[in-house]
Amino acid sequence: MIRPPLLQRELFREMLLISGICLGGFLCLILLGRLLQLRDLFMAQGVTLFDLLKLFVFLSPLFLILLIPVSCMMGLFLTFLRMGADRELISLRAGGISFWPLMPAPLILCACGSALTLWISLTGISWGMDNFRETVVEMARHKTSVNIQPGVFNTSFPGLTVYATQADPGSGALSDVFVLDSSKSESSATIVAPKGQIDSDAQQGQVFVLLENGHIYRRQGEELSVISFDRYLLSLDMSRLLGGLELKDKAPKEMSWADLRTLAAEAFANRGDNFQRRVQTEMHKRFSLPAACLVLGLFAMPLAFFFQGMKRQYGLLVCLGAFFLYYILLSAGMSLAEGGVMSAAVGLWMPNVIFLLGAAIGMWWVIGERGADFRSVTTWLRRLTGPRGADS
Template identity: 45%
Template sequence: MQILHRQIFRELLKLFGLTVSCLLGLILIGRMLQLRSLFLSQDIGFFNILQLFFYLTPFFLLLITPIATMLSVFLTFLRMSTDNELTALKANGVSLYKMLPAPLAFCTLCTLFTLFISSWGLAWGMDMFKTKLYQFARTHSKFALQPGVFNKEFPGITFYAHQVDNEKGELKFAFVRDESIKGTSVVVVAPEAQIESTAATAEIRITFKNGNIFRKSGEELNILKFGTYAIRLDLGKLLMGFNFNEDKAKDMPLSRLSAIRSDHNEAPGRGDRFYRKVNTEYFKRITLPIGCLVLGMFAIPIASAFRGLKQQYGLLLSMGLFLVYYTMFSVGVSMGESGAIPPAYGLWAPNFVYIFVALIGMRYANKERMPTFVHWLMHLRFNKRASA
């Protein structure tokens, strides 16, 4: 039995590593394109983007570990069922229940790993991601304009130049509109300007020559002429899509979420929607790790029921079943954040439904019986083969 458990556990680990690697690779490609488009006009290299992706890995692992656990268990027992290994073991007196220690140990390890990520790893990764993102923007960025195009990379500020020489930093017929101050609009117009991006001081300096400043505040309009006028901007503000000062629930460690749930004074002055998000995120961080154990146990009777199914079809079937689970989970998150139902109900529901099906399915699989609907599906499949 020890040899059997070791072999099953080893195969589970191999499939888990392969599944996680493939899913992370697919996400990497998509995220690198997204991050690259963010830094399109900036001097951010491939390895810098790879480093940013590394810090996002805990966030992705929290989502893909449950499905990787389910796929590993499902494909392992589907192969054993297809190769008649389960039949041979049962003929020698080894019931399905006696094979459970290996998948149980594997699913428990996956649960503990995911719980570690949800408790600490996710918050650490998001903090490091924001820090590095801001650092790269400040130290590697270059500000570039396109002639005849309005540039709004800086929040609240619009740049325009009719002619641009980015190599020399020379602008002709330059225009800048600053609406960063509420209730006040400042427009600077000049026939020529000089732009300098300085990574060492993390700032952009734009020097206008022989132009006008139009300042409107309410009904008052002031016009000033100047010979030389310079403005300075922080390169870090190029990341207009990221608010580094906002304290989001999804970026917090589990301990802080628990503290805010217990006492709202831990995050004073926030609205009810924020506290609902904190409550929902708290249960999300707990139920997703438990989902590894639930989905792993759920996969065993499903694999036994669909014996003889090819690996590619088995993969599609397991992905479809996980999609049902994740859809229920997503609906629970949305309803919890909106306040339609308590988050505990919506987020625990998928686990309760799947563990209930797993326990009933395990009983059928151990007796080598199948529910009626599975017989119907198998009969439908055989009829299609016969008609083909």
């Protein structure tokens, strides 16, 4: 008979391996899709592999808080599904090992996943998004400097035509700058300045041109006005460079836990009710998703016992379907909480409560050996879709 300590080590090793593979695969697919939005920014700029890896690392925490729970769930489900297909669960029961001695390894894995998700949700997200914004804005600033060639009219930015007699791609310094601003349909403006400087602000997610000692010639209808300035900040629309990715003020989902607590402690005098609900929803989300590692793991164990005998590829679909159901409930709860239909606590914790109840019922079935065998379900479906079912 296999001793329980050895059994726990083998279970933990297999579940950790499968969870790691699932986590790496999901994360690469999501990050590749997101970074494809920045393809125009990467082109003709000589982005190195190290820069690309940095963006991967910085953007990862935003998705890991959702991917770690589903990876833990799939690690547990596929491990016990494989054991059921290889008749190992039957052998363990014949050797006197029931359901409860199998619990320590899954609980340790889920607890480690919960601790990691909690750390990422409280500190990792803010660290990653701050560095991601800073890196992307710096790349956009550098590409803007490269695009503005001396003696060439540049139309890379919607509604703006930029011309400079001299331009330094390294420092972003411009000389004898001419800008035609036609972004507003009712009026157009011509800006002339002897010198300018391309700069960026990572906190605001903006790239701008700082012009000095120039004039603005604004035409509106038949009227022409002239305004002199010492310093003029011309903000550039980066939507084309960033492929539709918006880098505006930090959203609550990008903030650290300390920033969220600071916002929640304020009186929201300058913020609307919608923003307050978003902050409260995000605060509950930072704890509900780490708890989901334990909940989904407990839900996956009886689910695997119920479907033992199913092939792995179909088991993968079943597990993903269960997680999609959780995600639908979570998304609906977030939408209702942000809309003020229900409180953030109810909306964000409702999926965990539902799946925890499902896990308790499933364990009761498995411990009492009340669960239906998947093979009997398959046989019933074949009879239903057989010639008799087709004739009827």
